[in-house]
Amino acid sequence: MKPDTLIKTEGMEILTKHLGLVEAERFVMLMNKEAFDYTKWQENLFEGMTIEEISNAAAELRKKMKNK
Numbered sequence: 001m002k003p004d005t006l007i008k009t010e011g012m013e014i015l016t017k018h019l020g021l022v023e024a025e026r027f028v029m030l031m032n033k034e035a036f037d038y039t040k041w042q043e044n045l046f047e048g049m050t051i052e053e054i055s056n057a058a059a060e061l062r063k064k065m066k067n068k
Helices: 004-019 021-033 038-044 051-066
Strands: none
Touching: 004 021
């Protein structure tokens, strides 16, 4: 398991890379403003999807990210 500091650093690097600095900071502010329960969000994230659908979606996202 990664330490919290490393997760924060890597998370900001990813957000900044994909959203840009201003939008990444805006995202963080929005997340802090809302009562966000990651566990509840995660429970419903793949609701109604089969393993094959999840796998296909992940493969498609990987392909899309690779082409950027």
